[in-house]
Amino acid sequence: xxxxxxxxxxxxxxxxxxxxxxxxxxxxxxxxxxxxxxxxxxxxxxxxxxxxxxxxxxxxxxxxxxxxxxxxxxxxxxxxxxxxxxxxxxxxxxxxxxxxxxxxxxxxxxxxxxxxxxxxxxxxxxxxxxxxxxxxxxxxxxxxxxxxxxxxxxxxxxxxxxxxxxxxxxxxxxxxxxxxxxxxxxxxxxxxxxxxxxxxxxxxxxxxxxxxxxxxxxxxxxxxxxxxxxxxxxxxxxxxxxxxxxxxxxxxxxxxxxxxxxxxxxxxxxxxxxxxxxxxxxxxxxxxxxxxxxxx
Amino acid sequence: xxxxxxxxxxxxxxxxxxxxxxxxxxxxxxxxxxxxxxxxxxxxxxxxxxxxxxxxxxxxxxxxxxxxxxxxxxxxxxxxxxxxxxxxxxxxxxxxxxxxxxxxxxxxxxxxxxxxxxxxxxxxxxxxxxxxxxxxxxxxxxxxxxxxxxxxxxxxxxxxxxxxxxxxxxxxxxxxxxxxxxxxxxxxxxxxxxxxxxxxxxxxxxxxxxxxxxxxxxxxxxxxxxxxxxxxxxxxxxxxxxxxxxxxxxxxxxxxxxxxxxxxxxxxxxxxxxxxxxxxxxxxxxxxxxxxxxxxx
Numbered sequence: 336x337x338x339x340x341x342x343x344x345x346x347x348x349x350x351x352x353x354x355x356x357x358x359x360x361x362x363x364x365x366x367x368x369x370x371x372x373x374x375x376x377x378x379x380x381x382x383x384x385x386x387x388x389x390x391x392x393x394x395x396x397x398x399x400x401x402x403x404x405x406x407x408x409x410x411x412x413x414x415x416x417x418x419x420x421x422x423x424x425x426x427x428x429x430x431x432x433x434x435x436x437x438x439x440x441x442x443x444x445x446x447x448x449x450x451x452x453x454x455x456x457x458x459x460x461x462x463x464x465x466x467x468x469x470x471x472x473x474x475x476x477x478x479x480x481x482x483x484x485x486x487x488x489x490x491x492x493x494x495x496x497x498x499x500x501x502x503x504x505x506x507x508x509x510x511x512x513x514x515x516x517x518x519x520x521x522x523x524x525x526x527x528x529x530x531x532x533x534x535x536x537x538x539x540x541x542x543x544x545x546x547x548x549x550x551x552x553x554x555x556x557x558x559x560x561x562x563x564x565x566x567x568x569x570x571x572x573x574x575x576x577x578x579x580x581x582x583x584x585x586x587x588x589x590x591x592x593x594x595x596x597x598x599x600x601x602x603x604x605x606x607x608x609x610x611x612x613x614x615x616x617x618x619x620x621x622x623x624x625x626x627x628x629x630x631x
Numbered sequence: 632x633x634x635x636x637x638x639x640x641x642x643x644x645x646x647x648x649x650x651x652x653x654x655x656x657x658x659x660x661x662x663x664x665x666x667x668x669x670x671x672x673x674x675x676x677x678x679x680x681x682x683x684x685x686x687x688x689x690x691x692x693x694x695x696x697x698x699x700x701x702x703x704x705x706x707x708x709x710x711x712x713x714x715x716x717x718x719x720x721x722x723x724x725x726x727x728x729x730x731x732x733x734x735x736x737x738x739x740x741x742x743x744x745x746x747x748x749x750x751x752x753x754x755x756x757x758x759x760x761x762x763x764x765x766x767x768x769x770x771x772x773x774x775x776x777x778x779x780x781x782x783x784x785x786x787x788x789x790x791x792x793x794x795x796x797x798x799x800x801x802x803x804x805x806x807x808x809x810x811x812x813x814x815x816x817x818x819x820x821x822x823x824x825x826x827x828x829x830x831x832x833x834x835x836x837x838x839x840x841x842x843x844x845x846x847x848x849x850x851x852x853x854x855x856x857x858x859x860x861x862x863x864x865x866x867x868x869x870x871x872x873x874x875x876x877x878x879x880x881x882x883x884x885x886x887x888x889x890x891x892x893x894x895x896x897x898x899x900x901x902x903x904x905x906x907x908x909x910x911x912x913x914x915x916x917x918x919x920x921x922x923x924x925x926x927x928x
Contacts, residue, residue, distance in 0.1 A: 390749050394928045408928040412751035422742030424649050431648060436640030439750040483750065 340403060340487050340519035341366040341389060345375075347397030347543075348384050356599040358384040361398070364538060365519070365624040368486075372512060373551075374523040375609055376540035382523040385540065386489045389521070390416035394536070403486055410622045412443060415485035418494045421476040425465035429458050430558040431480065432475055440483040449482030452508060456501070460463060471494035477505065481512060488513065490522040494529055506533060525556050539612055546612055549623025551605065557621065558608055559600040561586050567597055575618045576611040587611040589621065642752060646764045649743075653729060654768070661772040664715050668779035671711045674704045676783045681705030682790050710782060712792050712858050719776055719803035723815030726769065727840045730819025731826075732833030733759055739827040758920060759798060764818055769812045789873060795897050796875040798848050805901035810908030817841050817915035821854040824922045843911070847904060852877050854903040857890035 336535070346362040349355050353419065360379045366372055374382050376511070385391050388400050391407030403410050423432060437444040453460070456474040464475060480488060493509075494502045510533050513520050521538075524530055539547035539556055545586035546562050547554055558575070565584040569577070574595070578623075587603055594600055613620055681702035686693035711780050735758075738744040747757050781804060784792045789862055793800045802808055819836035826832040857877050861869035870876055873894045879890035892900070 366803050373654070390745075391928050392748060392893070394743050411749065411753065416745075416749040417743060420742055422746045424743055424746075426652070426864070429648065436750060438645055439747065439752055440639060479746070479750065523660065582898055587928070 338368055339365055339401075340368040340370065341401070341521065343398065343400045345383075345398035346385075346395055346400050348388060348393065349614045353562070359388075359395075359540075360543040362545050363398075364545055364622065365405050366519065366536060367536070368519050369517050370536040370550075371510070371520045371534045372522070372536035372538055373527075373605075374521055374538045374540070375525065375530070376523075376525060376546075377613055378525070379542075380540040381543040382540055383491050386416065386491045386521065386523060387418075389487075390414065390566065392416075398615075412440060412483070413485060414487040414489065415480035416489040417473075417476050417480045417485055417493055418489060419495070421472050421496075423472060423475060423479075424463045425461060425551060428461050428463050429442070429451070429453060429475055430460045433478065436482045439571075443483050445482055445484050448484070448512065449478040452478040452481060452505075455504065455508065462624040470498060470501055472499075473497055476503070477509070481509075484516070485518060488518050488520045490520065491524075492523055492525070493496035494524065501530065527609045531605045534605075537609075539609060541613070541616055545622060546620050547617070547622075549621070553623045554621070555602060555605070555608060557589055557623065558603050559588055559590055559594065560603040561588055561594060561598045561600045563598040567595070573619060576615040586630060603620075640760075642756065642760045643764050646760050650734065650765075653733065653765075657741050657768060657772060659912070661776060664776055665779055666717055666807070667711055668776065668783045670706055671715070671783040672779070672785075674708050675783060677702060677704040678707060678708035678791055679705075679785065679788060682788070691832050712780070714916050715780060715783075716803045719773065719780065720799035721839050722773065722808070723811040723844065724763075724837055727815035727819035727822075727836035728811050728833040730765070730816045731822040731836030732819075732829045732870040734765065735770070735823025736826060736832030737829035738831050739823065748927070754923050755781075755920060757812075758820070758824075758923055762817065762916060762919075765816055766813060769816060770809050773809050773812055777804065777806075780804060786884050794875075795873065795894055796852075796892065798851075801851070801897075801901075805903040807896070807901050807908065809913070810905040812841065813906045814912045814915070817912040817919065818843070821915045821922070824919050847907070851900060851904065852892060854907075855892065855896050855899045858896075859890050860890065860892055861888040862886070 342365045344526055346359055348359040349357050349358065362385070374385065376382050384393070388395055389402050389407055400407065403413055407414070424435070427435065433446070433449050437446065439509045441614060452474055457472055458471055458474065464472065467475065473493065477493065478489075495508065497505060506529070509520070512518065512613050522530065523533070535551050535553045537547055537549065538545065561569075562583060562585050565579045565582045567584070569586060569588060573589040573591065575587040575589065577584055587607065654753055675727065675818050679895060681699060682705050683694060683699060685696035685699040689695035749756055750778070782797035784804070787795065789795075795801065795804070802811060818839045822836040822839060823832040824848070826835060868888075868890055870891055871893055875892040877890045877892065
């Protein structure tokens with residue numbers, strides 16, 4: 336198994352010739368194989384662009400992105416991708432769609448995995464895809480992705496169309512499958528709660544740049560949620576975001592040493608960490624890939 | 632239905648399954664046209680009898696006009712041949728619109744092309760199969776129809792089946808029929824790739840075929856050197872039977888000569904035109920691959 340599942344160096348993607356718009360700009364990160372990575376960021380941050388580059392559907396404008404040690408287009412059969420709009424052939428039945436996956440992935444396809452995902456949703460195998468609900472289509476799209484036994488699974492907002500129960504159940508199936516086979520998963524979402532507990536790696540994008548990258552535990556450990564008197568200084572720590580209520584100040588900080596007396600500190604949750612960075616777009620980036628601290 | 636053809640590769644089978652409606656439609660259309668042509672072949676002799684010379688009242692053993700007039704097979708035959716002739720000649724239009732709109736444009740628009748590209752199929756292989764499978768079926772179907780229409784036309788009596796140089800008759804009675812259809816297929820695919828949306832691609836493909844069809848119609852008589860015929864007696868100038876006049880020579884207001892295509896030029900013009908169409912199809916296919924290669928890694 337390749338040690339690095341995905342690695343970006345100075346990765347950039349620009350759309351439009353006349354009115355150039357940077358979807359990604361100078362992104363660098365490294366994702367170890369076997370990790371489950373949450374890809375988060377506000378709308379337009381470049382999440383979908385990054386996943387589509389990794390799936391070998393687009394060419395980067397600058398820099399490089401390697402996937403499983405190769406250019407994404409060279410390892411199509413080893414990666415799977417579920418696009419945000421879950422494209423499927425509407426005129427095919429569920430069974431036909433699974434057959435489609437089997438025929439396009441000779442030697443790799445696993446019928447049991449694909450059929451289990453479809454059957455868990457109580458889908459009529461003879462129903463045409465166009466008659467399915469959004470959630471059912473998601474199931475079929477995930478069955479196609481997992482059926483090809485990918486080493487890297489790229490999911491763009493996979494759970495958006497599912498009700499909470501189906502979401503919970505499908506997430507459990509997905510995680511069990513990934514753990515069993517050591518699949519690397521990159522999953523984008525703006526519902527942070529959906530990712531908590533499932534992910535061990537975080538990649539936070541903002542305006543096309545990497546804001547936070549690294550193992551989730553390390554990133555959480557590098558931040559503290561502190562409460563204290565409003566007139567106390569937080570120097571020399573890096574303050575990501577702070578709020579004052581009366582004479583009390585609450586802040587998310589990156590401690591640069593022991594916190595002084597007078598500060599009550601707790602570990603932030605994933606949601607607190609992400610939200611604070613989303614609310615403070617000017618906060619410095621932090622990359623803990625390879626446990627090397629490379630604050631930009 | 633697809634499991635019945637396991638000899639084909641998986642990718643080819645997916646093209647047939649995804650475009651099953653078009654496949655069924657094509658098989659039905661070719662079968663219906665072939666059946667009509669066989670019927671025309673069967674009534675052909677009777678129809679030719681229906682336009683024979685007659686004598687009224689009957690004498691000298693000549694056929695009676697009342698008898699000949701009672702034969703109606705010639706009308707059915709003429710109409711039948713005309714309908715199938717036009718059908719074959721105009722096939723490039725629906726083929727191009729389908730290729731641009733459904734085969735390529737809709738797949739890019741709805742994202743199912745991206746689905747294939749992440750199901751282990753490279754974009755180049757995806758396009759190659761998408762063109763090759765219909766090309767084989769189109770070539771096979773049209774070849775059968777052209778063979779049958781030549782059979783059904785019999786001696787090609789212009790009074791029944793029209794002149795050999797009329798646009799629809801010319802296009803539908805030789806290899807150029809296949810050339811037109813394949814040019815339509817590849818032009819459609821190119822338009823689909825360029826526009827990436829079903830409806831505009833179908834429209835553009837149709838328009839491109841309209842230009843090509845009418846353009847060829849105009850230049851057709853220049854595709855092969857003409858023969859010249861000069862009058863020996865200016866008052867009785869006449870071109871040989873079934874000749875296509877290209878340019879008349881006048882002396883005063885009297886025609887004294889002409890350049891023209893005799894019916895024997897049918898074959899060379901067919902071959903030149905087919906060559907042009909196949910070259911165009913190849914160029915459009917190469918352009919389509921170039922566009923795809925520029926857009927995808």
